[in-house]
Every structure is written in structure tokens, then in C-alpha cells.
Amino acid sequence: MPFETDTKWPDRLVTIFTVSRRIPGSLEDCYSGPYDKMLNYCFGEGFDFFVAPQVPPADETRKTVIYLLVLDKNGLPVLIIEVRDDSHHRNPSKRDAADTRIRSRFDELLFTCPLPTLHGLSLLGTRMRVYTGNTASMELIPPNVERPATGRVLDPSFLANQWDLDILSDDGFRKIKEIVGFIKHHGLGGA
Numbered sequence: 001m002p003f004e005t006d007t008k009w010p011d012r013l014v015t016i017f018t019v020s021r022r023i024p025g026s027l028e029d030c031y032s033g034p035y036d037k038m039l040n041y042c043f044g045e046g047f048d049f050f051v052a053p054q055v056p057p058a059d060e061t062r063k064t065v066i067y068l069l070v071l072d073k074n075g076l077p078v079l080i081i082e083v084r085d086d087s088h089h090r091n092p093s094k095r096d097a098a099d100t101r102i103r104s105r106f107d108e109l110l111f112t113c114p115l116p117t118l119h120g121l122s123l124l125g126t127r128m129r130v131y132t133g134n135t136a137s138m139e140l141i142p143p144n145v146e147r148p149a150t151g152r153v154l155d156p157s158f159l160a161n162q163w164d165l166d167i168l169s170d171d172g173f174r175k176i177k178e179i180v181g182f183i184k185h186h187g188l189g190g191a
Contacts, residue, residue, distance in 0.1 A: 003042050003180065009173050013038060017126065017168060031083050031125075032066055038167075039070060039081070042180045048073050048188060065101070069109075070183070077109045078183045079119050086125030089163050092154035096147065098122050099129075099159060106133045106140050115186045119179045127163035128172060130179070 017034045036051055043049040054067040070079035082102050088094040102122045110118050110133040120131035133140045145159060166172050 003044065003177070007173075008170055009038075009168060010041070013041060014168055021125075031123075035066065035068065035081065035083055035123075039068065039079075042176060043070060043184075049078065049183070067105075072114060072187050074114070076112055076114045077118060078113065078115055078187055079121070079179070080105045080109060080131075081121045081123065083123045083125075086127070088124040089127050092156055092158040092160070095124075095159040095162065096154060098124060099145075099162075102131055103140065103144065106131065110135060110138060110140075115183065117182065117186075119183070121167075121179075122163065123167065124163045126167045126172075128165045128167045128175070129163045130165075130175060 013034075016037055020030050020034050023030060032053070036053075039051045043051070049070055049072055052069045052071050054069055066081075066083040068081040068083075069077050070081070072078050080102065082098065082105065084094070084098050088098055099122065102120050106118065106120060113133070113135050116135055118133040118135060120133070122129045122131065129142075131140060131142065142162075147158075148154065165175060167176065
């Protein structure tokens with residue numbers, strides 16, 4: 001069934017995530033294949049968009065982060081995806097690091113996005129936080145939450161519940177469908 005008419009993730013896609021999570025190994029072993037499959041399912045078999053795995057920053061490896069871009073046919077970014085280990089949602093400093101990293105991606109890419117909005121997905125396993133960058137105003141939503149003063153440890157509640165939407169849930173499906181619909185509409189010459 002095509003993504004445009006589906007009302008939930010295909011059972012076989014959810015099975016791919018379930019099976020891949022059971023495979024011992026690195027983050028890349030668990031999530032690279034499933035997220036690539038999901039994005040290709042969402043954007044279809046045409047040539048207007050493509051998934052482009054990216055090299056992680058110098059201080060990280062594919063064992064700690066999977067960094068993907070969806071690019072339009074001109075090679076310009078229309079969606080940023082960063083995937084980190086499931087356990088990051090329990091640790092305030094790792095949530096802070098995930099938030100900081102995706103914000104730095106927007107710093108690098110927002111001005112090159114051909115759409116009115118660049119979307120970004122920060123995923124801790126399948127827990128998702130959605131970011132939107134306005135290409136005219138350069139505003140990024142959600143706004144940055146300031147860390148406590150240097151020398152203070154992060155409170156356990158820092159950025160807690162910000163990755164509260166499971167991408168594999170029905171609500172997660174609807175959110176991805178909304179984002180992909182926006183990208184396709186604006187990226188294919190829509191208003």
C-alpha cells in the first residue's frame with residue numbers, strides 16, 4: 001500500500017524495527033536499515049527525493065549516532081534525521097547533547113533548504129522530537145532551553161518528556177505523514 005493512502009505503519013515495517021532491535025550490535029546495526037526502509041516507504045520510489053546517509057561529526061561514530069538527510073532532486077536538504085540509542089531518553093546530559101547536535105545541523109543546513117520550513121527529527125530509538133526551522137526568519141522551534149550555570153549538574157527532569165512521541169505509534173505515523181505531505185507539496189512545486 002502507498003504511504004499517501006495508508007492510515008498506519010505497515011505491519012511488516014514495524015516487524016523490521018522489532019527484529020532489528022533484537023540483533024546484538026551497534027546502534028547502526030539496530031536502526032540504519034529500519035529507518036532507511038521507513039524513509040524510502042514515505043518518500044516513494046520516484047526520483048524527486050532521496051535518503052542520504054551522512055558521516056557523523058568527527059567526535060562521534062556510527063556506533064553513537066545515525067545521521068540521515070532526505071534531499072530533493074537538486075541535492076538540497078528537506079529533512080534532517082538523527083538517531084541515537086534508546087537509553088539516551090533516561091539521561092539528561094544525553095538528551096541535552098541530542099538537542100544540541102540537531103540544533104547544530106539546523107545551523108549548517110537551514111539556509112540551504114529550498115522549502116519554507118526545514119523539518120528535523122531527533123530520535124532516541126523510536127522516541128521522536130520534531131524540530132522546525134523557518135527558512136525566512138531562521139527561527140527554530142522548539143526554542144532552546146538554557147542549561148543551568150556552569151558547574152551545576154543537570155536536573156534529571158531537564159528536557160524530560162520532550163521525546164514523548166513514538167514514531168511507530170499511530171500518532172507518530174500521523175506526524176510523519178503531515179511532515180512528508182508538507183515536504184512533497186512544497187518540494188514538488190506546490191504553493
